[in-house]
Amino acid sequence: MAVVWFALMAFLSTAAAAPAAEALDWWQTTVFYQVYPRSFMDADGDGVGDLAGIAQKLDHLQDAGVGAVWLSPIYKSPMADFGYDIANFTDVDPIFGTMKDFEDLKARAQELGIKLVLDFVPNHASNESEWFAKSLQKVDPYTDYFVWVDPKTDEDGNRIPPNNWLSAFGGSAWEWREERQQYYLHQFAIQQADLNYNNPNLVEEMKDVLRFWMNKGVDGFRVDAVPYLFEDPELKDEPLSGDPNAQPGEAAYLSHIYTQNLPGTYDMVEQWREVVDAKKAEDGQTRLLMLETYASLEQVMAYYGTDERPGGHFPFNFLLITDLNNGSTALDFDETVHKWMDNMPAGRWANWVIGNHDNHRVATRYGRELADGLNMIAQLLPGSGVTYNGEEIGMEDTFISWEDTVDPAGVNAGPDRYQLFSRDPERTPFQWDDSVSAGFSTNATTWLPVNENYKQLNLEAQKAADVSHYKVYQRLLEARTLPVIQTGGLQTYAASEEVFAFSRTLEGSSPFVVVVNLGSNQEEVNLATLADVPEDLVVYVASIGSNRQAGAAVSKSNFVLDPKEGLVLTA
Numbered sequence: 001m002a003v004v005w006f007a008l009m010a011f012l013s014t015a016a017a018a019p020a021a022e023a024l025d026w027w028q029t030t031v032f033y034q035v036y037p038r039s040f041m042d043a044d045g046d047g048v049g050d051l052a053g054i055a056q057k058l059d060h061l062q063d064a065g066v067g068a069v070w071l072s073p074i075y076k077s078p079m080a081d082f083g084y085d086i087a088n089f090t091d092v093d094p095i096f097g098t099m100k101d102f103e104d105l106k107a108r109a110q111e112l113g114i115k116l117v118l119d120f121v122p123n124h125a126s127n128e129s130e131w132f133a134k135s136l137q138k139v140d141p142y143t144d145y146f147v148w149v150d151p152k153t154d155e156d157g158n159r160i161p162p163n164n165w166l167s168a169f170g171g172s173a174w175e176w177r178e179e180r181q182q183y184y185l186h187q188f189a190i191q192q193a194d195l196n197y198n199n200p201n202l203v204e205e206m207k208d209v210l211r212f213w214m215n216k217g218v219d220g221f222r223v224d225a226v227p228y229l230f231e232d233p234e235l236k237d238e239p240l241s242g243d244p245n246a247q248p249g250e251a252a253y254l255s256h257i258y259t260q261n262l263p264g265t266y267d268m269v270e271q272w273r274e275v276v277d278a279k280k281a282e283d284g285q286t287r288l289l290m291l292e293t294y295a296s297l298e299q300v301m302a303y304y305g306t307d308e309r310p311g312g313h314f315p316f317n318f319l320l321i322t323d324l325n326n327g328s329t330a331l332d333f334d335e336t337v338h339k340w341m342d343n344m345p346a347g348r349w350a351n352w353v354i355g356n357h358d359n360h361r362v363a364t365r366y367g368r369e370l371a372d373g374l375n376m377i378a379q380l381l382p383g384s385g386v387t388y389n390g391e392e393i394g395m396e397d398t399f400i401s402w403e404d405t406v407d408p409a410g411v412n413a414g415p416d417r418y419q420l421f422s423r424d425p426e427r428t429p430f431q432w433d434d435s436v437s438a439g440f441s442t443n444a445t446t447w448l449p450v451n452e453n454y455k456q457l458n459l460e461a462q463k464a465a466d467v468s469h470y471k472v473y474q475r476l477l478e479a480r481t482l483p484v485i486q487t488g489g490l491q492t493y494a495a496s497e498e499v500f501a502f503s504r505t506l507e508g509s510s511p512f513v514v515v516v517n518l519g520s521n522q523e524e525v526n527l528a529t530l531a532d533v534p535e536d537l538v539v540y541v542a543s544i545g546s547n548r549q550a551g552a553a554v555s556k557s558n559f560v561l562d563p564k565e566g567l568v569l570t571a
Contacts, residue, residue: 030067065477220288232258350383372543373566
């Protein structure tokens with residue numbers, strides 16, 4: 001058992017929570033629950049999830065305490081990238097249902113008091129879309145809706161792409177079309193042609209997409225792949241990244257200084273904010289913009305915009321994914337939390353993301369024993385909470401063979417490297433119960449295989465159990481309704497190399513303390529230096545591997561944490 005006595009000044013740090021001068025808006029107090037529609041619930045038995053299935057399961061989200069559902073793309077699409085290659089931005093793909101199904105889903109969500117957020121995918125459109133077909137034929141006004149560029153020639157006179165830019169999915173970012181005798185840019189799959197935001201008609205078209213869905217009652221948007229909107233007009237080659245793990249042709253082989261986070265991108269986000277704020281001016285209801293922005297911290301923070309020209313309500317905070325792993329220490333966690341909180345512009349709102357459809361599941365990345373601890377951290381730090389479907393029950397990655405791989409990022413990497421790039425393992429069907437296909441579908445064959453652990457790991461079993469990931473998650477979301485969690489101050493503490501703790505305090509409210517043992521040994525813990533926290537505490541909720549139950553007494557200055565144990569304490 002490791003005894004813990006560390007120098008206070010090295011490990012204790014504070015950060016202010018978001019300002020509470022004004023009443024909080026709906027998006028600041030809720031949890032956003034990401035539904036990956038293909039994998040959430042299949043109502044028609046074809047092996048693919050759909051809108052009717054989501055509507056059937058909204059009661060589960062209300063029961064969990066979720067206040068907002070964010071849907072990954074449901075638009076009409078050839079499905080080359082499973083909905084992120086959009087053929088029609090204002091129609092529903094038949095695989096998910098009809099516009100009537102969407103309207104029914106919205107109505108059901110409204111009945112349950114759940115907000116509905118859609119994915120807005122502005123960087124590209126399908127090369128099978130009407131826009132692309134007309135652009136290919138140079139039919140105005142669509143001629144320059146996409147990024148078309150003349151070829152270069154090599155020393156032998158052979159046609160070559162205009163520069164060395166690489167797709168995020170591997171290979172050249174340029175695709176030749178004989179019809180136009182030009183290349184088009186695709187920073188993702190070949191089927192995802194980049195839109196040209198230097199064209200004012202295209203800019204207005206995409207603003208109209210936002211207006212269309214807001215008029216359908218949508219409460220906000222998660223904006224996909226924001227950094228990619230603009231490119232260097234001189235088409236300069238990008239420099240080598242120096243990444244020793246990247247092979248030629250893979251995106252990480254280059255440093256993307258000419259294709260990501262250019263000044264025009266920030267301006268476009270600010271223009272979209274003007275569009276959603278104009279809708280708010282009509283009826284007083286905020287329409288949210290959440291931004292997907294994998295970038296440097298300075299670049300990400302700039303997406304908040306300024307007081308004069310606000311950007312997104314928040315860019316997603318991916319630091320718990322990108323900067324930490326199962327070998328990270330408590331000090332790593334402390335520094336990572338403060339990396340966001342201390343650099344966030346004044347008056348802005350934080351958020352915490354531990355998983356999504358593009359990253360391996362948190363229970364796989366950190367280990368199943370820490371699934372509850374990571375949820376405790378993500379849900380009780382200041383700011384909005386975000387949950388990827390399945391995190392509430394501790395779902396894990398599913399092994400996907402090369403033969404079953406369908407994600408273009410994996411397919412393009414080939415059989416030897418597909419596991420490094422494929423996002424299929426984190427996208428497999430939700431595990432509702434122990435029936436056929438985990439209750440996801442009546443069909444024994446699903447678009448991706450169901451995880452073999454579904455007989456034991458499923459929602460129905462966790463609802464019936466006295467202790468479960470799901471019941472821990474419910475309790476955390478109950479805590480999020482309290483003023484101390486919504487607006488209280490934050491003090492963080494690396495209590496040892498392996499024990500990360502933080503407190504949330506607010507005058508007139510009972511304090512909360514989160515403490516998580518990241519390591520594999522028992523730890524004696526002393527949190528006496530946490531300010532405004534009394535000596536005698538009780539367990540509010542414990543991770544499922546803990547021997548403690550809710551209500552158990554804990555002395556702040558002297559208690560023992562088992563390996564991987566997480567506790568939420570209160571007075």
